[in-house]
Amino acid sequence: MSAPAVHPGPRVWHRFPLPLRLARFAFYLFAVAALVVSLRTIEIIPEFLYDAPEQMGDLFGRMWPPDAAYLEPTLTALVETLHIATLGTLLALVMAVPLALIGARNVTPSLALNLVAKFAFVASRSVNSLVWALLFVAVFGPGPLAGTLAIAFRSIGFTGKLLAESLEEAQRGPIEALTAAGAGRPAILNYGYWPQVKPAFWSIALFRWDINIRESAVLGLVGAGGIGVALDTALNLLYWDQVAVVLAVIFTVVVLAEVIVTFVRGRIL
Amino acid sequence: MRPATATPKKIAFRPNWWARAGWLLLAVYVVYAAGRLGFVPERFASGLEHGSRFLARMFPPNFSRWELIQSGILESLQIAVIATALGIALALPIGFLAARNLMPAFVTWPTRALIALCRSFHPIIVAILFVKAIGFGALAGVMALIVASIGFIAKLFAEAIEEISLKQVEAVRATGAGFFAVLIMGVVPQVLPRFIGFSTYQLDSNLRNSTMVGIVGGGGIGATLFTAYQRFDFDVVLAILIVIVALIMVAEIFSGWARKVFQ
Numbered sequence: 001m002s003a004p005a006v007h008p009g010p011r012v013w014h015r016f017p018l019p020l021r022l023a024r025f026a027f028y029l030f031a032v033a034a035l036v037v038s039l040r041t042i043e044i045i046p047e048f049l050y051d052a053p054e055q056m057g058d059l060f061g062r063m064w065p066p067d068a069a070y071l072e073p074t075l076t077a078l079v080e081t082l083h084i085a086t087l088g089t090l091l092a093l094v095m096a097v098p099l100a101l102i103g104a105r106n107v108t109p110s111l112a113l114n115l116v117a118k119f120a121f122v123a124s125r126s127v128n129s130l131v132w133a134l135l136f137v138a139v140f141g142p143g144p145l146a147g148t149l150a151i152a153f154r155s156i157g158f159t160g161k162l163l164a165e166s167l168e169e170a171q172r173g174p175i176e177a178l179t180a181a182g183a184g185r186p187a188i189l190n191y192g193y194w195p196q197v198k199p200a201f202w203s204i205a206l207f208r209w210d211i212n213i214r215e216s217a218v219l220g221l222v223g224a225g226g227i228g229v230a231l232d233t234a235l236n237l238l239y240w241d242q243v244a245v246v247l248a249v250i251f252t253v254v255v256l257a258e259v260i261v262t263f264v265r266g267r268i269l
Numbered sequence: 270m271r272p273a274t275a276t277p278k279k280i281a282f283r284p285n286w287w288a289r290a291g292w293l294l295l296a297v298y299v300v301y302a303a304g305r306l307g308f309v310p311e312r313f314a315s316g317l318e319h320g321s322r323f324l325a326r327m328f329p330p331n332f333s334r335w336e337l338i339q340s341g342i343l344e345s346l347q348i349a350v351i352a353t354a355l356g357i358a359l360a361l362p363i364g365f366l367a368a369r370n371l372m373p374a375f376v377t378w379p380t381r382a383l384i385a386l387c388r389s390f391h392p393i394i395v396a397i398l399f400v401k402a403i404g405f406g407a408l409a410g411v412m413a414l415i416v417a418s419i420g421f422i423a424k425l426f427a428e429a430i431e432e433i434s435l436k437q438v439e440a441v442r443a444t445g446a447g448f449f450a451v452l453i454m455g456v457v458p459q460v461l462p463r464f465i466g467f468s469t470y471q472l473d474s475n476l477r478n479s480t481m482v483g484i485v486g487g488g489g490i491g492a493t494l495f496t497a498y499q500r501f502d503f504d505v506v507l508a509i510l511i512v513i514v515a516l517i518m519v520a521e522i523f524s525g526w527a528r529k530v531f532q
Contacts, residue, residue: 020530023530024530024531027527027530027531031354034350035350035351035354038346038347038350038351039351041343041347042344042347042348042351042407042411043344043406043407044406044407044408045404045406045408048403048404048406048408049403049408052402052403055401055402055403056402059398059401059402079305080305080306083302083305083306084306086298086302087299087302087303087306090295090299122518123514126477126513126514126517126518127510127514128477128478128480128481130393130481130484131481131494131510131513134495134498134506135323138319138323138498138503139316139319139320139323140312140313140316140319140320141312141316141319143306143307144306144307145306145307145308145312145316148306148308191282214389214390214391215391217391217394218391218393218394221393221484221485222484225306231394235397247390247394250389250390250394251386251389251390254389254390255385255389
């Protein structure tokens with residue numbers, strides 16, 4: 001008597017399958033719970049908030065007018081910052097290219113070596129550039145050398161990961177043609193992979209350079225050279241009119257760097 | 270007399286002299302800049318010696334002040350979570366206002382300038398200003414990271430909205446929906462996966478920076494780290510770094526899962 005009950009009840013249409021909906025619900029629940037717990041337990045002293053607008057006004061009052069005489073030492077420090085960012089990016093690329101070659105599965109068909117490179121990328125990115133700077137200041141003493149190395153080691157992860165990905169996207173055709181013609185490994189890399197990843201390479205380098213200019217501006221706070229030293233000095237002496245000069249210079253350079261990078265990337269991509 | 274000999278022989282992989290000149294210029298710049306910054310071999314040599322001593326003092330990591338590390342890490346987490354949540358809440362309307370396909374130019378330009386201003390300063394510098402304005406503590410760190418979150422999320426959100434298909438928006442509008450119904454039913458479903466994507470990226474980024482704002486007085490583990498560093502307790506520094514890296518890796522796994530769920 002049992003009729004083939006294919007549809008026991010009215011079927012409800014769902015856009016997403018049940019496990020996915022449960023996972024999304026879990027995500028929302030977790031996010032809200034984390035926010036509520038954080039808001040309830042964070043230690044905030046409300047008395048500080050009452051005079052915040054007043055303090056802000058006081059801050060800008062002290063900043064104005066900016067101390068024009070501080071512009072010259074700031075610009076000298078700025079040149080140092082630009083050198084740190086550029087040299088750091090170049091050094092990072094020098095270290096990231098071999099790691100990216102090791103990390104790309106199609107270039108190095110060895111899972112163990114791939115994982116070694118991946119681990120190096122993760123380790124480089126997980127440590128903040130200020131921490132890298134602290135470590136290198138402890139090793140090489142305060143100065144731009146520590147800053148350059150900090151920028152370089154922080155950038156390996158970003159540039160190496162993206163380079164490895166673009167190498168993995170390279171087409172097989174030219175590589176196979178070169179292999180068939182009897183080319184050695186350096187020739188395959190130079191004539192097979194390099195022309196294919198060249199635009200990506202320069203684009204990644206420029207993108208990271210832009211980021212590094214922002215990052216190298218704060219390295220001086222821990223003694224690693226550059227415009228951050230000028231900022232730190234002015235802050236410690238409470239010369240807010242000099243701080244204003246440094247901030248204005250940083251802002252100008254960051255905006256200029258972004259305009260340059262956008263323009264050049266548009267040309268090469 | 271054959272025409273074939275008249276044409277010049279085509280060289281495969283002809284050397285590109287402009288590119289070579291470019292590489293040469295780059296090399297010259299490196300030597301010049303390294304000289305300007307005072308990089309000399311002796312410094313590297315003495316640095317390696319310092320480095321070995323430094324590493325020796327770092328090992329083994331010293332977890333004996335575990336309670337201090339724990340409270341610092343918790344505060345960093347609180348800063349990151351609150352800053353991301355409030356940053357997203359503020360970045361959403363700002364992102365809508367900056368989307369050029371939904372808003373007129375006189376609205377998008379000032380909004381875009383605000384976003385650019387938020388993006389141009391490193392969170393640490395913003396934290397310094399907030400520490401001056403609202404005093405030491407976690408609140409300054411939260412405010413600094415909110416500014417950073419607005420700069421990042423609002424920019425990407427505006428770009429995501431500018432890439433949506435207007436057909437769905439028109440379809441919703443054709444049913445007689447009001448402005449907010451169009452936003453919620455026509456725009457949001459198209460940008461939600463990408464929005465979750467860069468929100469979780471920003472959570473990762475805020476977490477990294479919330480471990481650092483303490484260096485300038487913005488609360489969190491950074492203060493503990495910097496104090497240990499200044500006291501030359503390098504074994505404590507290493508312990509804190511291990512905890513920070515572990516925390517960031519866990520957060521990356523979590524946000525990777527969240528991105529997959531909302532793909």
